[in-house]
Amino acid sequence: MLKLIGRRLLYLLPVLLAVSVLTFLVAALLPGDMAEVLLGDQATPETLAALRHDMGLDQPLLVRYFIWLGHVLQGDFGRSFRTGQTVLSAVAERLPISLELMLGAQLIGLSIGIPVAIICAVRQGSWFDRTMTGGAFGMLSVPSFLSAILLIWLFAVQFQILPATGYTPFSEDPWANLRGFVLPALTLALGEWPVIMRVLRSDMIATLQEDFIAMARAKGLKQSRILLVHALKPSSLTLVTVTGINIGRLIGGAVIVETIFAMPGIGRLLVTAIYSRDLMMLQGVVLLVASGFVMLNFIVDLLYATLDPRIRHGRG
Amino acid sequence: MSLLEVENIIVDLPTPRGMLRAVDGVDLTLEAGKTLGVVGESGSGKTMLSRAILQLLPRKAKLSGAIRFDGQDMTRIPAETLRKLRAKSVAVVFQDPMTSLNPVLTIGTQLTETMREHLGVSQSEAISRGIALLAEVGIPSPEQRMGNYPHQLSGGMRQRVAIAIALSCAPKLLIADEPTTALDVTVQAQILDLLAREQRSRHMAMMLITHDLGVVAGRTDEVAVMYAGRVVERAPTRELFHHMRMPYTAALLAALPKLDAPPHTRLPAIGGRPPDPINPPPGCAFAPRCIYADPGCDNAKPPLSAPDARSHQFACIKPLPVAA
Numbered sequence: 001m002l003k004l005i006g007r008r009l010l011y012l013l014p015v016l017l018a019v020s021v022l023t024f025l026v027a028a029l030l031p032g033d034m035a036e037v038l039l040g041d042q043a044t045p046e047t048l049a050a051l052r053h054d055m056g057l058d059q060p061l062l063v064r065y066f067i068w069l070g071h072v073l074q075g076d077f078g079r080s081f082r083t084g085q086t087v088l089s090a091v092a093e094r095l096p097i098s099l100e101l102m103l104g105a106q107l108i109g110l111s112i113g114i115p116v117a118i119i120c121a122v123r124q125g126s127w128f129d130r131t132m133t134g135g136a137f138g139m140l141s142v143p144s145f146l147s148a149i150l151l152i153w154l155f156a157v158q159f160q161i162l163p164a165t166g167y168t169p170f171s172e173d174p175w176a177n178l179r180g181f182v183l184p185a186l187t188l189a190l191g192e193w194p195v196i197m198r199v200l201r202s203d204m205i206a207t208l209q210e211d212f213i214a215m216a217r218a219k220g221l222k223q224s225r226i227l228l229v230h231a232l233k234p235s236s237l238t239l240v241t242v243t244g245i246n247i248g249r250l251i252g253g254a255v256i257v258e259t260i261f262a263m264p265g266i267g268r269l270l271v272t273a274i275y276s277r278d279l280m281m282l283q284g285v286v287l288l289v290a291s292g293f294v295m296l297n298f299i300v301d302l303l304y305a306t307l308d309p310r311i312r313h314g315r316g
Numbered sequence: 317m318s319l320l321e322v323e324n325i326i327v328d329l330p331t332p333r334g335m336l337r338a339v340d341g342v343d344l345t346l347e348a349g350k351t352l353g354v355v356g357e358s359g360s361g362k363t364m365l366s367r368a369i370l371q372l373l374p375r376k377a378k379l380s381g382a383i384r385f386d387g388q389d390m391t392r393i394p395a396e397t398l399r400k401l402r403a404k405s406v407a408v409v410f411q412d413p414m415t416s417l418n419p420v421l422t423i424g425t426q427l428t429e430t431m432r433e434h435l436g437v438s439q440s441e442a443i444s445r446g447i448a449l450l451a452e453v454g455i456p457s458p459e460q461r462m463g464n465y466p467h468q469l470s471g472g473m474r475q476r477v478a479i480a481i482a483l484s485c486a487p488k489l490l491i492a493d494e495p496t497t498a499l500d501v502t503v504q505a506q507i508l509d510l511l512a513r514e515q516r517s518r519h520m521a522m523m524l525i526t527h528d529l530g531v532v533a534g535r536t537d538e539v540a541v542m543y544a545g546r547v548v549e550r551a552p553t554r555e556l557f558h559h560m561r562m563p564y565t566a567a568l569l570a571a572l573p574k575l576d577a578p579p580h581t582r583l584p585a586i587g588g589r590p591p592d593p594i595n596p597p598p599g600c601a602f603a604p605r606c607i608y609a610d611p612g613c614d615n616a617k618p619p620l621s622a623p624d625a626r627s628h629q630f631a632c633i634k635p636l637p638v639a640a
């Protein structure tokens with residue numbers, strides 16, 4: 001097991017290096033630069049050039065990359081050109097919000113998706129299965145801004161039981177903090193559970209055909225034990241993969257939901273950085289999020305080994 | 317009262333082409349402590365018959381007839397009662413131990429869960445009984461094996477584990493569905509001998525399902541030969557091998573390789589294919605492939621009966637003559 005972890009960690013190094021190159025290139029390829037944004041339309045070419053020289057933007061791309069990489073390796077991700085705040089402190093400020101949102105969404109998504117998938121697989125072809133499979137497909141095609149507006153209308157306007165927008169830090173008022181997260185997390189979950197449900201349902205249907213399930217029935221085990229112990233575990237590999245990808249995607253990708261519900265998360269930090277050509281911030285955030293994504297998939301790989309002993313023992 | 321009484325079992329499976337009659341009116345009885353061999357080609361309905369007795373038919377299958385176990389009709393008792401009876405009444409060993417053991421659970425878990433469920437023993441009691449069972453079925457260092465996963469064992473060892481699981485709640489009837497087909501030839505005999513030994517020492521009834529007449533010879537009290545969903549010949553094992561009456565049984569035996577045959581001898585395979593179970597022929601299902609058949613066989617569907625000897629039944633209007 002330790003050898004496996006070590007080997008996978010070694011694979012991560014080239015991946016992370018590639019991520020840093022791509023991040024840097026994408027940021028550098030954005031049209032317009034920081035100097036133009038800061039000085040505005042009226043700037044003369046001389047003042048622009050002077051500012052670019054001060055900021056090191058006149059150096060060749062390769063030199064700029066290695067300078068940046070050198071700083072990053074020492075833990076210095078640079079500062080925002082715009083606000084002067086360090087990239088690390090900006091991310092540290094926003095990340096808990098995005099993480100809480102993502103965790104909430106996954107929790108709701110999994111707690112809807114898993115039970116529905118199990119029932120659908122057991123009662124394959126029943127009216128419940130057909131309704132849920134069709135419903136899930138419909139849900140997938142509803143854009144998140146639409147479900148967000150519908151949820152706000154229902155829970156904040158009609159019933160007035162949840163706040164429509166706004167974020168309260170957990171340290172200030174835990175209850176208000178949690179209440180604020182319900183609607184945005186639910187909005188994201190509405191797009192997540194259909195995926196979870198469809199993936200698990202089809203794997204579960206395949207597992208239920210297996211001889212070892214017939215064997216478990218012949219052993220007279222309780223239906224709950226057959227489904228949750230004998231069938232769910234071997235059916236959950238794809239589910240773990242999908243959940244891992246979704247979690248990574250949601251950390252930086254919940255821009256629309258963060259905007260609608262006025263949540264100051266990573267997604268909004270990123271979009272602001274793009275609009276204001278805040279290169280240091282942009283590069284830093286993308287690199288951190290991408291590294292998080294890579295680490296997450298590393299954890300998913302380890303989870304495979306926990307779920308399936310054949311992977312753990314280097315076979316199958 | 318016999319331990320197992322199967323009465324006119326009919327199993328229909330829906331297929332896209334229409335209803336498939338997998339088992340077509342089978343009657344069987346099995347006394348406590350006795351062994352019955354069920355022999356037939358693939359598709360003869362022997363596995364579906366065993367699934368019907370185990371109440372493990374696919375959900376869409378239609379079953380009619382009665383399956384009385386200890387006088388109780390298994391087809392009519394509530395699901396929860398049936399679940400509690402399982403493992404203690406009828407246990408099963410499937411064909412392929414690679415697929416019949418759960419790949420993500422340890423041997424110990426799969427062995428102890430049945431005892432925990434049905435015998436009401438504590439976890440530590442179940443573990444020590446499990447270790448004793450593994451030792452009994454011939455698994456070396458059973459304590460360590462309890463923590464292993466199925467893929468860490470060889471095929472023969474896995475089948476021994478499956479047998480230990482089946483025996484764990486002391487069933488009155490063990491159904492072994494082709495228990496050696498997926499195994500290496502060298503371990504087949506070991507597994508069959510293990511089953512026979514356990515069957516005798518536990519005074520347990522056993523139904524040994526196989527496509528190989530050689531497997532049932534000498535290991536069963538009685539043999540039922542199945543063809544196209546029906547039992548076509550049934551007799552005490554000795555009687556069957558000495559006086560085969562049904563041409564199909566004889567053809568099945570002839571298709572076995574003989575050790576004393578000269579090299580390059582062609583096996584006398586049974587010509588033709590088994591009948592289409594969705595549109596079965598009106599007469600004897602074996603008639604189109606039978607070398608003794610005459611036009612009368614295409615219309616007659618003889619019942620399983622014993623015209624001369626009481627214990628030897630066959631379903632044929634042109635039986636082989638009784639050998640002198």
